[in-house]
Amino acid sequence: MKKIVTLLMSIAIGVATIIGLAGCSDKKTSDTLTIVWYPNESGGDLEAARNEIGDIITKATGKKIEHMLTTDYAIAIEALANDTAAIGFMGAEGYIEAHTKNENVIPLAIASGKSGTVDDAVYYSWISVPTENQDEYKKDGNYTLDNIVGKKMSFVSNSSTSGFKVPTSGIISYFSKQDKWKDLTKDDLIQGGSDKFFSDVLYGGSHQGSAVNLVTGKADVAAFCDANLFNYVDVVSGKMNEVGTVYKIKDNAAEPFNEMAGKKFTAITSTPVLNAPFVMNTSLISEADQTKLIEAFTSDETTNNAKIFLPKDSTEKGFFKKEGKEKFLEVEDAWFDPIRNM
Structure with a gap:
């Protein structure tokens, strides 16, 4: 009887482990990534700017993009914290809240300052x-x-x-x-x-x-x-x-x-x-794709994309202006400590 119970327990644990691994694998092998946007960036006039960011992500990872528009900061923060969204663009405070709830939410990139560095970001x-x-x-x-x-x-x-x-x-x-x-x-x-x-x-x-x-x-x-x-x-x-x-x-x-x-x-x-970060939920994105995303955001191609960093005389609507050497930079969680310590 003991052998039978032990065998059944082993089978149950094995099945649970397989299901758990399958669930984890499914999340990271999904062919779609959801980007959640704050209310500030959810307006119709910024659709082209959102799509341009989506195109960078698709080109880097081969994944389809779903844009999740919101009317409340809390919705966007929760979407990242509860594994509904894989990527977001938010202020430091929102990022800190999401990271506190889910440590898998980490910075992807920030826009630099005119100098092209974090010094004036x-x-x-x-x-x-x-x-x-x-x-x-x-x-x-x-x-x-x-x-x-x-x-x-x-x-x-x-x-x-x-x-x-x-x-x-x-x-x-x-x-x-x-x-x-x-x-x-x-x-x-x-x-x-x-x-x-x-x-x-x-x-x-x-x-x-x-x-x-x-x-x-x-x-x-x-x-x-x-x-x-x-x-x-x-x-x-x-x-x-x-x-x-x-x-x-x-x-x-x-x-x-x-x-x-x-x-x-x-x-x-x-x-x-x-500066506000793009963030990623690493429980939904494979390590290989995380690397590809960082490389894509910080690439010369993105730096020189006039639909991402709008020239001074541009009449387009966007998230970032090109007034100097602006580009995306990779930063660590600790970079946001001044806001965290306020």
Whole structure:
């Protein structure tokens, strides 16, 4: 009887192992890879840019591509963490959340800065106000955060790096020096109310959505970034990404700005943020394909692809501009520690 039980147990374990290995193998040998996109990159005007990224992946791996569009940061993060999506493009905060939930989610590549290195691989988080009200946020001729207290504030999502994590860290750092706000925390900024730091707090769901909240008057102050707004705005005065620069919605701006041409806002803060990574879920991608993807993203062919890195005078919509030696670079998880430690 003992021999029979032992034999049956051995068979059961063997079958379970085979099933487990088959399941793992099936995931990595699938002929389709799903790319999940944040709401910022899910708009119809960016379809060509998404497809160009998909083409790079298909050419490198031979896999078909499915684009998973989202309306919520959390959906995109969960898709990567729960093995629904193989590749994503997200801010550092979203990547950190996904990696914490699933250590198989790791960086694939980031866009470099103008130098072609990680030294200036940053974009900018803005806290902005309507230009007609900009003087309310000045003290001794300089822009200040003092008067944002009690205002209606718009963030992007509490999983957004430049649309929440960085601006709230900046607000806390600034106000915690004052006795009244010395115990201010992120939790105090998530919701508004008569007894709160802000009278009301809105979430745009995307950087575009947060900007819409500002220019339509739903919010007095809003946080969003340059990387998701450059397709829709022109500089009216000042220089791109400087404090005090005035921006205007373009006359031919695509949705959601198509009925807001000419609306102006002023950036009263502009904070550099580590560039957003493309990430990959290694439980869904073989080691060979992981290597191929890194090689494809960092190749000269991709670097010189004008549909990926848009020339300055380009009228196309995309994710990255070519203002110098921009290209994709491979980075390790530890590169995002400054955001992780905020």
